Amino acid sequence: MATKQRGRPRSFDRDTALEQATMEFWRRGYEVTSVADLTRVMGIGAPSLYAAFGDKQTLFEEVVRGYQATHGAFATRALTEEPTAREAVARLLREAAAEFTDPAHPYGCLVIGAAANCTTEAVSAALRDQRTAGLDAIESRIAADTAAHRLPGSTDAAALARFVATVFQGMSQQARDGATRVDLEAVAETAMAVWPEEPTPSR
Template structure:
C-alpha cells in the first residue's frame, strides 16, 4: 500500500505579494492599512507574512523599494538624466506626472506623497521625508549644473525652483487623488512648466521667450 504523501505548500510569489502590498499602502495609507488588510490582499496568513517580510513596517519598506523601480518612482531621475537642459527636464517631469498620477492601472497620485501626507508613524514619516528631500536635492543640482554651464543666468535660485516643482507635483498628486483626470493635470503641467521656464530664465511669467 502506497504511503500517502503530504501536500506541498502553495508556492509564495514574493514579487507579486510586494506588488499587492504596495497598492494597499498606496491606496489607503500606512496607518489605515492593517495587517489583516495586508493578509487579505496578499492571500496569505499572518504567520507567513511575518516569516516572509518581518513586521508591517519592514513590509512597507520593501514595498517602497518596489515603488522606486516603477515608472512613477523613476520618472524624475530619468528626466533629470536624459534631458539636455533643466527646463526641458522639469517640463518633462510635470508632463509625465500628469500621465503617471492618473494611470488607471495603479492607485492615483504619487505613493510617496500620498502616504506621506497621512502617515504619523515616525519611522515612516522620516523615510518618506528623506525620499522627498532626495528628489529636491537632485532637482536643485540639475538647475545648478545649468547655471554653472552658463545655460541659466548666474544667481538663479536652484533650491527655489526645485521647491516650486515639488509643490506643483504635490498638488497634482492630491488633485489626482481627488479625481482630476489626465487632461486637467496636463493643463496644469503646461502652465507650471511655463512658469518654471520663465523663472529659471529670468523672464516675467507670461513673457515671450523670443
C-alpha cells in the same frame, strides 16, 4: 530513513503578494493599512506575511524600494536623461500627469500619498528623506544650468526647485481628488510658463 523536511514550503507567489501589498499601501497610505488589510489582499495568513516580509514596516520599506524602481522611476529618468534642467523638469511634470492618472493602479504617488497622516516617525522620516532627495536632484540640475549660463545668474535654484517639487506633490493630490491627465498636463504647462528665460548670448 528519510529526513523530515524543515518547515512548510511557501504556498504563494512572493512577487504577486508584494504587488498586492503595494497597491494596498498606495490606495490607503501607510498608517491606516493594517496587517489584517494586507493579509486579506495578499491572500496569506499573518505568520506567512511575517516569515516572508518581516513586520508591516519592513514590508512597506520593500514596497517603496520596488515602487521607486518601477512606477516611480520616471522621475529619476527625467532628471538624469534630459540635457537641460528645463527639459528635465518639463518631462518630469508631463510624465507625472500621465503616471498619476493611470487607471492601471491607484492615483497619485505612493511616496507622497503614504506620508499623509503618518504618525510612525521612522516611516515618516524615511518618506521625507525620499522627497528631500528628489528636491535636491531638481536643485542640482538647476544650479548646474545656472553655472553653465543656461539660466540667468540671478536664478534662485533652491526656490525654483521647491516650486517644482510643490507642483509635483500637488499634482499627486489633485490626481487622487479626481483631476484628469488633461487637467494635470495643463498644470504642468502653466508651471513651465514661469521658468526663467535662457540668457541671450552677448555679441
